Amino acid sequence: xxxxxxxxxxxxxxxxxxxxxxxxxxxxxxxxxxxxxxxxxxxxxxxxxxxxxxxxxxxxxxxxxxxxxxxxxxxxxxxxxxxxxxxxxxxxxxxxxxxx
Numbered sequence: 001x002x003x004x005x006x007x008x009x010x011x012x013x014x015x016x017x018x019x020x021x022x023x024x025x026x027x028x029x030x031x032x033x034x035x036x037x038x039x040x041x042x043x044x045x046x047x048x049x050x051x052x053x054x055x056x057x058x059x060x061x062x063x064x065x066x067x068x069x070x071x072x073x074x075x076x077x078x079x080x081x082x083x084x085x086x087x088x089x090x091x092x093x094x095x096x097x098x099x100x
Contacts, residue, residue, distance in 0.1 A: 002087055002090070002091060002096055002097075003091075005087070006083075006084060006087045006088075009080050009083050009084055009087075010080070010084060012076075012080055013076075013077055013080035013081065013084070016073050016076045016077045016080065017077060019073060020073045020074065020077065034065070034066045035049060035055075035057070035063040035064065035065055035066070036063060036064060036065075036066050037057040037059075037061045037062075037063045038061070039057075039059075039061040040057055040059060040061060042057070043066065044057060044058075044063065049063070
C-alpha cells in the first residue's frame, strides 16, 4: 500500500515539476507578460495589443496584466518530496511494512 501511494506521489511530483519548469525549457528564461480580457476570454501578449498603456484589447474591452503565481506548485513539489522521504525512511526502518 505504501509503495503504491509513493509511486502515485512521485508521479504527481513529476507533473508539478514539468508544469513549473516546462515554460523555461520551451519559452526560455524570460518572463512573458500576458494581458487577459475577461469579456473576450482571451490572453494577449504585449506586442498583440495596439497600445499596452491604454489597457484595452483589439475589440476595446479593458484588459489587465496576468501575474504568474507559482508558489502553490512549489509548495506541492516540496510536500511530495517530504512524503517520499518519510515513506522511504519508514520502509527502510521497518516501522511500516511496504506492502500487505
